[in-house]
Amino acid sequence: MAGLALDGSNPDVSLLYDINGLAKSAPTWFDRVMEFVGEYGIMFGMVLVVLWCWWSVRRRGTAEDSVSAVAGLVWAPLAAGIALLINIPIRGFVERPRPFKDHSGLDVLVDGKNDFSFVSDHATMAMALGVGLFVAHRKFGIAAIGLALLEGFCRVYMGVHYPTDVVGGFALGTAVALLLAPLAMMMLTPLVAAVSRSARLGSLVRSRRPRAVESGRNDALGIPEPRPGSRGGGSDGETGLAA
Secondary structure, rough: OOOHOOOOOHHHHHHHHHHHHHHHHOOHHHHHHHHHHHHHHHHHHHHHHHHHHHHHHHHHHHHHHHHHHHHHHHHHHHHHHHHHHHHHHHHHOOOOHHHHOOOOOOOOOOOOOOOOOOOHHHHHHHHHHHHHHHOOOOOHHHHHHHHHHHHHHHHOOOOOOOOOHHHHHHHHHHHHHOHHHHHHHHHHHHHHHHOOOOOHHHOOOOOOOHHHHHHHHHHHHHOOOOOOOOOOOOHHHHHHOOO
């Protein structure tokens, strides 16, 4: 892997110089923005997307849909953590140096990156979160996957990863989030369902506000709540006559 990186004719290296070359021609303030976005900003944005998705599904979904979606939301960060753990032996086995150690002329925006390059932790974590979120909710998942792709571009722009480091991270994060999802959902769904039935923690899974609002509307209109065993809201006597 390291030998391939040293070959100047390698498309991986050529693409690295093309993308990182944008940093050289960009104003200094823009490079500082890209540095923050690539190092911290996108990860913070991913957290906001997860929280927004959780807030949406707990307020608008049915009980069954909310349990399934929240279980998927719990799986997303777990998938990212598992993918990062799997990446530890991969990086130690490949031992690919950072691109700026083997190639001159790169504009490196972040200092202190002395560990191995393949695969990118940021790309792995971002894509695992994005795909895990897609399991829970497609619309929010697509948005998170878009952020993950931007994260990969930023890592190459910053001069700290080869493009193949990013692609490898995307593949690892996707594989973990998808391949382990059936087992994870089988374990997490009953747990989240139990939490939803809890008097104290149930609101973490499904908001009880919509039901209260609907009841309030009926009271305001003077519509009596149907009694158990009645048909069409009639009295017990009317039910007996209909029988």
